Amino acid sequence: MKDSLLENFENLGLAPILVQNLTRLGLTKPTPIQEQGIPHIVRGRDLLGLAQTGTGKTAAFGLPMLTRIIAYGKRPGPKTVRALVLAPTRELATQIHENLSAFGEGAPIRIQRVVGGASINVQTEKLAKGTDVLIATPGRLLDLLERRALVLSETKYLVLDEADQMLDIGFIHALRRIAKLIPAERQTMLFSATMPKLMEELAQSYLTDPVKVQVAPPGKVADKIEQGIHFVNQGDKATLLSEYLAKHPGELAVVFNRTKHGSDKLARLLENWGFSVAAIHGNKSQNQRERALSAFRAGEIQVLVATDVAARGLDIPLVAHVYNYDLPNVPENYVHRIGRTARAGRNGRAVAFCAPAEMDDLKAIQKAMNANIPVIGGEPHAVVDAPRPGQSKQGKRPHRGHGGQGQGKPQGQRPRSDAPRKPARAADGGAARPRRRGAAATAE
Template identity: 90%
Template sequence: MENFENLGLAPILVQNLTRMGLTKPTPIQEQGIPHIVRGRDLLGLAQTGTGKTAAFGLPMLTRIIAYGKRPAPKTVRALVLAPTRELATQIHDNLSAFGEGAPIRIQRVVGGASINVQTEKLAKGTDVLIATPGRLLDLLERRALVLSETKYLVLDEADQMLDIGFIHALRRIARLIPAERQTMLFSATMPKLMEELAASYLTDPVRVQVAPPGKAAEKIEQGVHFVNQGDKATLLAEYLTKHPGELAVVFNRTKHGSDKLTRLLENWGHSVAAIHGNKSQNQRERALSSFRAGEIKVLVATDVAARGLDIPEVAHVYNYDLPNVPENYVHRIGRTARAGRNGRAVAFCAPAEMGDLKAIEKAMGAKIPVIGGEPHAAVEPARPAAKAPHRGRGPKPQPKPARGGSQAPKRRVSA
């Protein structure tokens, strides 16, 4: 395997990596960095937790450091788009650590924070801007920044951005960036719409794929526990009690459900917090900070935390509700077994979720071991009652017009 010293990176970045204890690149870094350093567009396919941030961040910072001068006011040299505030924050923190001591200005703009404060910071010009699409568009409409000088564009977790409806925002943003740019697109999956996005954004890209889509990390011990929906909270409390003091992330499908479960666990004596889209940015950051410090042992979250939550101490992931997007299962359980550690992921499956479970196993190409309960019978969707066939002679009866109305006049067809 290569060393970071041999990948053409700026010396100050290599020094920082060594200080952080990072000496050997991961496969996505080893394969991707040389192409990015040479200025090639890149399509990277890899799961979360494989080191994608360093794969695009280190070579991009290397090229920006070589500029040797500050960016002009309100301009942005490199733009990194991320689907969630949590992922944007993680990318910002990682790039800031990689570039510590280098003459580069790295900023983050996300929703839920003061847009006026963000506007003031952008006024001086930015080397690397990490943004969520919605907040970036807000700032562009306010003319707080311009993208006419942007030479690097990164779309991180692009498949999730498509899942949550950012495709139109991405297209609007891309039109404001010069066509002469270097573009890097990273995704865990490659649906058809992603192929179309890559074709329109990338020019003669290098394709790097380091793991089959949908494959979970090998160090995650997985299991499914069959349970009735109404018994899930009690079952979760039993699991949490078995592992006191260990960090656990609990995934819930809805914001309301997350808050309700959090209150219940609090009443039962667990140290717990929730994060989801209805929480303010300060609330989300306080919850994550307390969780990272171990002050809170249980984090209840929606899929905003399925990617971008990088806390090596997370020992357990509980899928309280199974995701209705099969690929999200792999992203969720990827919050554990990070930084070479082992982890455990337990899925709670209610009768109505049997179809979701089958879809997840199909996407992974593997069965999840049963560790509790008995598999439920598959719940078939209700079918509409069949209409009785028309019997007898004569024309088929026509439906009667609604009361108080009349049948619509026949359309005249012109020859």
């Protein structure tokens, strides 16, 4: 039977060594974003790619870009950069670097990564010889440009990955400063999961006669993710989470918390209750974050508590569960968070905990997805004027129980006793977890 584009990479115009590496990596069938985008990029067209996380965007821009760079046949000049890939977070930049390095193994190309939290002097030394592909976070790139550690006057390719998140976290001014340093005669690729008004303006400013490729509507959730919402009071979330985790011993889970302090606090609590856990967020050093991710990827720890720093760029196929301990206040981030599971064709499960103060956040999420999340536990709360997770409570406490009787414990505190104690072990020998009073977990 004649091969079609949908069946292999060979007909997409890629360099033979890249196709060989893809085969070695077990990648033989392009995803829709790759099938539709790669031919246009190989021909030199600007591209606007709209696709959710986990759809293969790195290969969609990386493979054709590497193909064109390999064709140069010579090394880049000192301090120059041929292709610049900008990513919003260190984790995403690291993931892109790992993928591109694997795709281009054995090819005469130099691929570098520069992010905050690592030695800028070491990065400066690496850039001195010239770079074919540089993956960078905007802040660290500006630091290096100010030190004159590199120049962008010979950069011919610019990729903005997860551009909507870069706008969300305030990188618009940095992007404009960087773009002015890159020649206007370049090929630009912009990838985003959503298309807000500011993103449209950015695309008009950066792209010239672009091809638009959209493989899934913004906000669409991967089909293989089983979702559920569990209504619970804020003070009961930690205990409820421990019950869910204990039902799936040995399976990897990512828990999203809204704040850095809350992530550390929850991780310590889960560790005290017998779970293998680590936390990552913006206050952790790059080495701390990489050690935690390496241990999580290797299965040495089973639970990773994170802020939205890990909502994109965390590509670990064995993640089976995502728990939204706190609902995100940016609706689109819900889709990115739960996209950390159901990777590489696997099934996944995403459970969101909703406290009374988060009912408006839940409505916004469901409106953005144009779908309701199935209720798997608890009863919907009445909308109340209460502080959201991570905000000052100013003397307010959530009520315990769905009937609103009594006062709740502060977030993460054990029920029954204020004194630290080791939680009871399940009768079947399962993971240690606290006993829970009040509304029972009825999710499974």
